[in-house]
Structures are given as C-alpha cells and as structure tokens.
Amino acid sequence: MTSEQQTPAKEEWVQFSYKTGEYAGRIVEEGSPRSVVETLAVLRHPEQGDLHNPYNPDVPFFHERKALAHREKALVLNREIKPFAASVLPDYNESRERAVQQALEELDRLQRWAGRAADQLRAVASEY
Secondary structure, three states: OOOOOOOOOOOOEEEEEEOOEEEEEEEEEOOOOEEEEEEEEEEEOOOOOOOOOOOOOOOOOOOOOOOOOOOOEEEEEHHHEEEOOOOOOOOHHHHHHHHHHHHHHHHHHHHHHHHHHHHHHHHHHHOO
C-alpha cells in the first residue's frame, strides 16, 4: 500500500493476494510490514505451473497450488491487503468452487485460443 492508503482495521473484511490467489478474510493480527489474515473466501484460485516459465508445460517441476483453507491464517504483506468492497461475504466452499470453475474456464479459453492461433499460423505459413 502507498503511504496515502491505510491497512484496513482489524476485524474488518479485507481482500488480499497470497501466492497468486485472491481471497477475502479479516485481519486478526496487525503488523508491519505484514499482518496475519484469516481466510474466509476464495476470490481467485492460485495459478498452477512454474510462475517463472508461464504457460510452459515442459518444466522440471510443475507447481501445484491449492487455495488457502477456510479460516487458514496467512502472513500477508500489508500492501497486498485492501478493503473488501462487497457487502456480503461469500460462503467459503461456494467461493472456492466458483474460483476453481472460473480458473478452468480461463484455461479452456486459453486452450481454444492456442488451437485457433496455431491453425491461423499454419494457414499464414502456407501462403509464404
């Protein structure tokens, strides 16, 4: 967070990023430069694979990342914490299922895009 922004107060609902995932929760212990945040909902599922080699399936170790568990506490940089904008906190299990479904839809769209891009490139290459 910039010096103009303040970390939300303890016990307020917050949104936070943690290891490529996005979550909603509440601060249970304030600190500097990190605070302990309790996970209450999954807003975006963490990405899979090697983050240093994105979209490369041929890496020595293809990382598996699970979402933080319900009520799991994470030590989060204060700059990664912001107020939770919604008025209703989603149910943890429903939010995790929705986040997984959204991630799968994004991967499906990427796979379909790659197929169309490859077809288009083959068509262009045949004209050279």
